[in-house]
Amino acid sequence: MTPPTSTRARDLARAFADMVRHQRGYLLLEWIRQAEQGTPKPMKGFAGFLRQDLDAVTTGLTLPWSSGVVEGHVNRVKTLERAMCGRASFELxxxxILARP
Incomplete structure (x- = not known):
């Protein structure tokens, strides 16, 4: 038999996944309140972490825009910089960086 706290944590995890999948950021504060009550310590910690930057997380779960493309370009530039490791001139x-792969 599954302990009640595990069942509650599972249900909250599924609710969070649904909130992310369907961009329902308006439900976040209520989800955090539920997660902070009667759940295992890792779930409470996650909820507290979300509460620290509530506005940004709510916006991320609400708006359709993503910074994923920009992050991909930043990752590519950092990878090139690491590969060159200070051996090349600025021009190279x-x-x-400007040449597309």
Whole structure:
């Protein structure tokens, strides 16, 4: 038999996944309140972490825009910089970054 706290944590995890999937950021504060009551410590910690930056998390769960493309470009530039490891001139670095793979 599953302990009640595990069942509650599972249900909250599913509710959070649904909230993310369907961009229902308006439900976040209520979800945090539920997660902070009677759940295992990791769930409470996660809820507290979300509460610390509530506005940003709510916006991320509400708006359809994503910074994923920008983050991908930043990752690519950092990877190129690491690969070159200070061995190349600025001009070569610039050329490699601006040239699309």
């Amino acid at each position: 670095s610039r050329t490699r």
